[in-house]
Amino acid sequence: MRVNQTYRSLLDKSVNSMLSAIEIYNKPNFTYREETFAILAINSWELLLKAQLLRSNNYNLKSIYVLEPVITKSGVQHKKNTKPKLSRSKNPMTLNLFEVIKKLEKIGFTISKNLNDSIEALVELRDNAIHFHNNSTISKEIQELGFACIKNYMNIIKIWSLEIDLSSYNFYLMPLAYVDSKIITEGVVTGEIKNYLQFVKNKIDSHDSEDEDFDIAISIDVSFTKANSFDSIGFKYDENGIPVTISEEEMRNRFPFTYDEVRKKAKLRYSNFKQGKGFNEIMRLIKQDGKIYHERKLDPSSSSSMIKGFYSSNIWKELDKEFNRNK
Structure with missing residues (x-):
């Protein structure tokens, strides 16, 4: 052509x-x-x-x-x-x-x-x-x-x-x-x-945190080590490894959305969104992904506190596959 x-x-x-x-x-x-x-x-x-x-x-x-x-x-x-x-x-x-x-x-x-x-x-x-x-x-x-x-x-x-x-x-x-x-x-x-x-x-x-396609600035911190980069090994899970602790505040930042917030934003984000069996099945599968779904106590200091699920902003990548975004 x-x-x-x-x-x-x-x-x-x-x-x-x-x-x-x-x-x-x-x-x-x-x-x-x-x-x-x-x-x-x-x-x-x-x-x-x-x-x-x-x-x-x-x-x-x-x-x-x-x-x-x-x-x-x-x-x-x-x-x-x-x-x-x-x-x-x-x-x-x-x-x-x-x-x-x-x-x-x-x-x-x-x-x-x-x-x-x-x-x-x-x-x-x-x-x-x-x-x-x-x-x-x-x-x-x-x-x-x-x-x-x-x-x-x-x-x-x-x-x-x-x-x-x-x-x-x-x-x-x-x-x-x-x-x-x-x-x-x-x-x-x-x-x-x-x-x-x-x-x-x-x-x-004032950036739009839900906009995953475009950024205003990307912060990249560079550090140098004497290790041979060809022999270096990335992070891995090890029972005997040093534990890494993430604070409750950091977890809230990583998983900021409740189910109701996801549902309400989805109504505005997608032209063909419907809450029903299809949506519930998608959310059930998403809950199996620890990078997107996380459960935490509403009162971390109480052993009997209620547990509630929260979602990361990566949930929009998954929902975008199932629904049509508004222009």
Whole structure:
């Protein structure tokens, strides 16, 4: 099947822009890495979203152009007819990133809150790059935004079935450069950086915990040991091993949902949800998975306390297989 050339070009340029962002970030001595990564990554997102908008409008170029009313011979604006607005070089101006997102949402493509906030955080870095002066104080935070950006980029390609063969690009084998997280005194951080970090923190604090496809930032802690990685062995159960204790608060965080909360959220999440034998059978099977279901005492200090079951957020992955999600 023949693919529209403009659509294909937008996809190719988007991928090349994201690869360039990763490559530049990973350079061993590049003092403008965070700002350059943000500029190229946002350019990649804009091209990708424009490609999707173009495809969704039967490859009509007007769908990605900034349009203005046609001026009639009498000098007034036509009520219906429009034409592309031209730039200083007399070329058609295209929509900006957030205009594209609004248009996609109008025609039924959901841009989740987490994805939107992830993009906004990088746009803010790009727009305010001049204020940061290549300061290393936010390197780790930008790295965490970068990890989420790459994960989100790959996920949206899969979800929308865009014509990009991810197997040809080893995004997941290209971790961003290791950044040593050092404690920096408060006096070193400028006012602009404080404002930016607070901007990102507010988005992370209000993130949608049920959105498993997209993240705002991904925290990855790296530690080095002298052990030979080829001989290292991962965790395993051993009767004589050292016990690991997880606090009650940690268990509540891992398994936050009650049965009623799952049921109520499922009604809102799925278009074909019905509570009946089918749903009860699914929940019965889920209870057998210790990674999703956990029973705990309502009063941990009492031996006679009632026991109640709780579910982790991974339950949505299982229910997504059985029901149709709302757009």
